[in-house]
Amino acid sequence: MPLGERQGDKGESRYCGVETEFNDDMPHVLAFNLSSGGFDFVIAPLMDPTYRPSLVQKDSAGSGALPFAGSDLVMSPSQWSSHVVGKISSWIDLDSEDETMRMDSETTLKQEIAWASHLSLQACLLPSPKGTSCANYARCVNQILQGLSNMQLWLRIPLVKPDDDSANEKSDILVDSWETWNSFRLLCEHHSLLSVALDILGTLPSANSLGRWFGESVRAAIIHTEAFLTNARGYPCLSKRHQRLITGFFNHSIQIIISGKSVHPQANVAADASQNNSGEGLQRHALRPYLDYVAYLYQKMDPLPEQERFELGYRDFLQSPLQPLMDNLEAQTYETFEKDAMKYIQYQRAVSKALLDRVPDEEASTKTTVLMVVGAGRGPLVRASLQAAEETGRKLKVFAVEKNPNAVVTLHALVKLEGWENSVTIISSDMRHWNAPEKADILVSELLGSFGDNELSPECLDGAQRFLKEDGISIPSSYTSFLQPVTASKLHNDIKAHKDLVHFETAYVVKLHNVARLAPTQPVFTFTHPKHSDKETNQRYKKLQFMMPNDTGSAMVHGFAGYFDAVLYKDVHLGIEPSTATPNMFSWFAIFFPLRTPICLSPGSTLDVHFWRCCGPTKVWYEWSVTSPTSSPLHNTNGRSYWVGL
Template identity: 80%
Template sequence: MPLGQRQGDRSDSRYCGVETEFDDDMPQVLALNLSGGFDFIAAPLIDPNYRPSLVKNDGSGAGALPFAGSDLVLTPSQWSSHVVGKISSWIDLDSEDEILRMDSEIALKQEISWASHLSLQACLLPSPRRSSCGNYARCVNQILQGLNNMQLWLRVPLEKSELMDDDTGDENCDRLSGGRELDTWEWWNSFRLLCEHHNQLSVAVDILSSLPSANSLGRWFGEPVKAAIIHTDSFLTNSRGYPCLSKRHQKLMAGLFNHSVQILISGKLIHNISLENSESLPANHNDNHVEGIARHPLKSYLDYIGYLYQRMDPLPEQERFEFGYRDFLQSPLQPLMDNLEAQTYETFEKDTVKYSQYQRAVYKALLDRVPDEKASTTTTVLMVVGAGRGPLVRASLQAAEETGRKLKVYAVEKNPNAVVTLHSLIKLEGWENIVTIVSSDMRFWDAPEKADILVSELLGSFGDNELSPECLDGAQRFLKPDGISIPSSYTSFIQPVTASKLYNDVKSHKDVAHFETAYVVKLHSVARLAPSKPVFTFTHPDHSTNQSNQRYKKLKFEMPSDTGSVMVHGFAGYFDATLYKDVHLGIEPTMATPNMFSWFAIFFPLRTPVCVRPGSPLEVHFWRCCGSTKVWYEWCVTSPSASPIHNPNGRSYWVGL
């Protein structure tokens, strides 16, 4: 693997290939490129001069089709591991020329059938020639219905240009619609909609010498981009004649590496590096670079791509911990209805950042509650409601020790299994005279005295989705009128996202129920399309007379003007909580607590993804609904087009009281 291995890198997908021309001698082509350091080739499987209409047919039907060589020239392992099939570039399935169109249809099916026979992992489809590609998509969709595990990569140039006139005479005009700006993302979007978001249809982006805006590029990280083809004429030349990339291209490459996108180098040698210049190559290039340049004309480009990869910062410890959870849909916990298992407690208790924040909050609350002159005579009553296996009890007692305040703690926990561990902890730490364990649901416990401070960790990924409001409403009756709740408030947020992988994973269940369920997920292959906005806020204690935990919010999102059209597959949800005064805790991206892993985001899918055009706002409605036995969310989009209201009456997803 020429791109090397970085510390903490757990991915096996950082490969670099090379695009080749047709050659009858496939073993020699493969050997030359593998010995040059490349992992695979994207090679035409068929002679580009072949046209079905030119083949003479004697009507006997005998003999093999005369469009390909033998599959025996390479081993099955070589075909599947080192070759991506490149479908003929002359194919034009939307041509006005009927003979060309029919030839294209026959050839496309023959070539993909042959590639499938060879057990190739992927085929590279030629880029659409125009914005209207209905017949091309129809033929590909037909093929997808019976395809084995092979992926089809639709080649799409990364291009988004300014407005052009219809009568420019430029061949690109056919790609425009009514004088609109050229945005090749629209080609991809039209194609995948016609193919119903098929999960074997992916993208290979062509990286050109000029790039669209950062927001326009950002859309692609939520799409199924499997390969990036970078052309040799996209490289600049450094002061000593060596190929390099612009800062913007380097940033794009880092994003592609981070999303395990395979790299393909395409084109001819432009930077003719002499051996005298070899001493100027980056120090951490492959040691055999001089030999490599002699052996393969594109080795200098490969070395530079490897250099960019190896100089990336290693994955932080938190990212390494979360790597296996990336884009994996999980059902949210229901700790009120279900008793958590030991393994779940174990995972959350390792989050030292969360408990240090709670300790800071209790520390500040104790200092405000008890002045220095009363520290030795006043005992603060602190109740941990939902004590679990005791980490908040420990954090509270450490805060008391730091402040020199006296504390009396009630540890209230409904899970009888966790209570067993609590008793053991209290005995082990010698806290019997300080901590009283209460095995009860906080909503139904009759406290023997009122609390000065109420501490809880009942927050879910969306803030209120694990029923913190309902639990704390039940517990606040034993909080003194001037008592302190930690947390004191929390707000949920949503953000529209492109999330093709998540959408296809939900779609694979083939039912409505999964589209009406909110999932906890470590978001990775997503494009965040607009800044998040607040949805529901809860404050504790809540002494209002007209107390209700039902909520409704209408939100309007404006996409950045330079992004272009986007596809919204659903909404990412986050929370931010104020524990006490200036002590915060949360996962909203712009103000997330660093190095905290107790919560992933929540994902609300849309049954039908919504395409949002430039200048068109996205209007979203969210409801938090409460019944006698459950709480649930409903959501919908009303602009630019109306979606169904998801999850009416909590028919698919709800949280049990």
């Protein structure tokens, strides 16, 4: 039964499994662990662990049936597929020096996977590679993957990374297990059915090292009973660091599996006693206290905030950025954006400050400020501006300029409804071509994309600047884009599935979730309004150098997460750059720039990244590339794959 109910969260991490020994009597295994133990599924060996193909008498009489655990008929198809994850024989070693061992391993692996497919299991657990080399293991698994359509393969990887000192001593044995995973999945080309089951032990690597895994395809975490501490009452519990990690797994739909023998016999005694009292006849499951503790952790998590629940469906889902200049937004889109109260509160604060700066108290009743909202949409910035005027007691004349004739209809209705006819003039025109009857004191716009300038705010405001007074104010007064390298294997796989170049040279709007942020963000392009000179181009070139924290270990860069921060006016800002993000704002997800070939960063290596903003007569586009540790191809040359139309 699930660990608990969490509103809105249908993630896999509600379920908890248990690793079992080989047992021919699968119905019993299921009954004991599910009914008595309370687990949701078992990870059970599929074949007798003493079986070795090379020891089978070839010409022996007899059925020749392989020594599988049970037959397909001992349980219903849905019992097999819902409650059993196949555990591949852990003795196999495809990279052994011994050829017989290698051959036996390959034969057994293929037989067990074929059996698991026959049973329509959802997943099989592959044992960890035995040494540092895993090429032959990966070769065989990769051959198998080509024939699978649904069943997942979970490669078991111990969650260890030696610190630098111990690594030097016994460098052959202790490797960063992430490196093993990385080599394996590169050999298998990020196959979407290949993922990780992490073995959680008593000690944990550093937080940066752990963080890498949240960008990888981790499906399960196997917590060993030895990893548990003992609380005052003799029951199992986990260290604070382990608790935080498990909570992270819950938040990333990673299923928990309990493994090992009970090392908290006190808990069992107590439990048995209470069980006996309750009169149940069933044998108490020795691992039940561990499951109970995991369920307790699950249940004590804070509920998902409403906004997070709303955005669950958007997690790691790639969207093409809007083309607001070429296309007109739909009513539904306006509706959504207008609900973002925080954004308009910030605009109102900015307009208020600008009005106070521009009109001293003694002129408040005589001087009228001309404010133009360029890109007025259905009017939220008009409302915020009028509220700012009221709040500050300043007189305001508003022009609401909007190019979308459909939105203009709503604007007219709004003005009539609110009785703004005397202060608001509606202009149905593209701001780049409007012939304004007078010049503005304040220009208010909200043309920002997830990457700041990517919806062509600079080009639009260049056009609008004609009707701003020499000493006029633009709100926003500047905006800056930010980037950081990320591990994002899910996004990489989704892009790869298109099997073309275009999708690897496109930037996506995406609610980043299954992502590891590998270094702090750095600023990229800044635009300031109004411009000081006509000659200032909107082309930009920026070279960034990212340093990985030393304790991260190696990591894979699948691309770059992009954000923006805008200075609306003086100290009033608005943005999604993670360290300074405006709270409770939902108008923007991040942007993601993929790399055609993911780049592996070694510890201490630097990542040199180049970003260009290029401008042509009809479009604007970005190009990007990496030049260190190795040079990537230039992405999106001439905007061949992705561009924003003027």
